[in-house]
Amino acid sequence: MSGEWYSGWRHVFKLDPEREISDADLDAICMSGTDAIIVGGSTGVTFDNTVDLMSRIRRYEVACALEVSTLEGAVPGFDGYFVPLVLNTNRSEWINGKQTEGLVEYGTFVPWEETAAQGYIILNAEATAAKITGAHTELSEQEVVAHVQMADRLMRLPIVYLEYSGKFGSMEYVRQARKSIQQATLFYGGGIDSAEKARDAAQYAHTVVVGNIVYSDLTAALATVAAVQETVVDSVSLAPD
Structure with a gap:
């Protein structure tokens, strides 16, 4: 992995500003030993609910990053920022359209040293993000590897994100993605219950x-916190076939 600000993260909780979480549950999450909390969601993200959730998390020492999915939810004060690019869609606004719109509006305020692009590959057709972005989710193993490469x-994105959002995905796809990566950090999300x-x-x-x-x-x-942090990446499984 690279030496970026997020590169040491093994386990992350992702919290949605639109969803309610009690103070007691948030305390348990923030004190769990997780490496970081990402704030973000596919719908209903506003400046107000993002600020509210950030201010509650900020009572703790855990790292807190924002996944910027809407201009309305772009809030200063986070430790870092992720900008998602959906790679498996034909709708250009989700690859570079909305991102450049945001830079026209806020480009001079972006903390570039704490900002990283995420190359999303969305693989669950029922996920809200897939429906919104028009992601082509029925990909073969070879097509997933091609998107990862x-x-x-080619794009030299710092993060490749395999997203199943709502269901547990193919671990063979994740394994093949990991084998294909040379410089990016591989994120996986979906169905971890x-x-x-x-x-x-x-x-x-x-x-x-x-x-x-x-x-x-x-x-x-x-x-899931200890389960992830106690697991070492299996180097044998990553050897060439």
């Missing part, structure tokens, strides 16, 4: 993102 080797699934993803992904389970089973969510 495009992001990692147990320590076992967290360990499976952590074998291949540099960073495992846990989101939805926070809101339905906090105990299971908290169990």
Whole structure:
């Protein structure tokens, strides 16, 4: 992995500004030992609800980053910023359109040293993000690898993000993605609702993102922290076939 500000993150919780979380549950999340919290969502993200969630997280020492999905939700004061680019869509506004619109408006204020692009490959057709962006989710293993190589080797994006949002994805796809990467950090998110699934993803992904389970089973969510951080990337599985 590179030496970027997020490169040491193994486990991350992702919290949606639009969804309610109690003070007690947020305290448990922030004190869990996770490496960081990412704030972001596909719908309903506003300046006010983003500021509110950030201010509550800021009571703790845990690193906190914003995934900038809307101009309305672009809030200063985070430790870092992620700008998603959806790679498996034909709609150019999700690759560079909305991003350049944002730079026209706020480019002079961007903290570039703490900002990183995420090359999203969305692989769950039922995910809200897939529907909004028109992502082509039915990809073969070879097509996933091609998207990873495009992001990692041609575009030189710092992060490749395999996103299943709402279901647990193919770990073989994650393994092949990891084998294909030369310089990027590999994020995986989707369907992590147990320590076992967290360990499976952590074998291949540099960073495992846990989101939805926070809101339905906090105990299971908290169990993923140690499961990920105690798992070492399997170097044997990454050897050429």
